[in-house]
Amino acid sequence: MVDLQNVKPYGDTLDDGMVQLSFTLPVSLSSVSKEAARQLVASMGLEEPAVAHAEAISDTFSFFIVYAKCKHGIDIAGIVVPEVDLEVLSxxxxxxxxxxxxxxxxxxxxxxxxxxxxxxxxxxxxxxxxxxxxxxxxxxxxxxxxxxxxxxxxxxxxxxxxxxxxxxxxxxxxxxxxxxxxxxxxxxxxxxxxxxxxxxxxxxxxxxxxxxxxxxxxxxxxxxxxxxxxxxxxxxxxxxxxxxx
Missing domain, CATH: 3.40.50.280 (Cobalamin-binding domain)
Structure with a gap:
């Protein structure tokens, strides 16, 4: 049963908090830049970051995909989003x-x-x-x-x-x-x-x-x-x- 007042990201199991981030760093691909990507995600407050994919875009740019765990949840039940109020006609x-x-x-x-x-x-x-x-x-x-x-x-x-x-x-x-x-x-x-x-x-x-x-x-x-x-x-x-x- 999902708790709408504390919804967390879903990876393999409910409430595991798994998220995927992708980003580019303006540095060449190396073991150091991979570790930099991992530490960057950790500094965001995400737990257990792991670089799942790393690829050189050029000599001076690298692309990373990192998996990590988010410990926070969100109260969806309390969110109100302004929307267009209309009756949809055929x-x-x-x-x-x-x-x-x-x-x-x-x-x-x-x-x-x-x-x-x-x-x-x-x-x-x-x-x-x-x-x-x-x-x-x-x-x-x-x-x-x-x-x-x-x-x-x-x-x-x-x-x-x-x-x-x-x-x-x-x-x-x-x-x-x-x-x-x-x-x-x-x-x-x-x-x-x-x-x-x-x-x-x-x-x-x-x-x-x-x-x-x-x-x-x-x-x-x-x-x-x-x-x-x-x-x-x-x-x-x-x-x-x-x-x-």
Whole structure:
């Protein structure tokens, strides 16, 4: 029986606390660098660290995988995570909703903005083929979905939004260590506000490590992460757009 107030990592047996860490050190591979990797993990407070794999990446960089035991547990029962509150509708229900409440097609612009070149996420939501058996927004009869692709400037996104009289703008972003995603996402919000367009469109951002909380903090209406399909996004959009019309 799992104690939800003290959940620990699981390796071979319940509550054994086993974790796996992988990292790179900017030193050549040797017995000394292996020991350095082991000691580094021990200094993190993990017990019984053991280097399971070590590989030279170049003459001056080495990659390590280390197993160790975590003595800490976490109270999952006490965690509250902000999430998008919506009723997920089927593809047909979404088309019917748009037809009934809007009386016209829902206009949506989607893009990976600025330096972001990763189109997998936006394609999964927008393209007709979708992803994992879930058809994209282009397949919806009552949605006019315009996928602008990757590395699209904020200026071009706004220009296209004006052109098709967009009800919503969908942005896909990969979270980066240097927080470039925050710079990109904030830039779009600022430009939309300067154009007087922010309150007229529903603004959504998605990505593998995007949270609803982060999206709201940056000025977006919603944030979607992994395991999100077109019907999740569309269900949110139609209910939001209805409230603005």
């Amino acid at each position: 593809k047909k229900e979404i088309d019917d909703f748009i037809s009934t409440h809007l009386g016209r097609k829902l206009n949506i612009v989607g893009a990976c903005i600025e330096s972001d070149a990763h189109t997998v996420g936006i394609d999964a939501i927008m393209n007709i083929k979708g992803f994992n058996g879930h058809k994209g927004l282009e397949s919806y009869h009552e949605i006019n979905a315009v996928n602008m692709g990757a590395q699209v400037t904020c200026e071009d996104v706004i220009r296209k939004a004006y052109e098709i009289k967009a009800d919503a703008i969908l942005i896909s972003q990969v979270v980066t260590q240097k927080n470039i995603h925050i710079t990109n996402l904030t830039k779009l919000v600022d430009m939309l506000e300067a154009e007087g367009l922010r309150d007229k469109v529903t603004l959504v951002v998605g990505g593998p490590r995007i949270s609803h909380e982060l999206a709201k903090e940056l000025g977006y209406d919603a944030g979607f992460s992994s395991n999100t399909y077109a019907e999740h996004v569309a269900s949110f959009l139609v209910q939001e757009v209805k409230g603005k019309n």
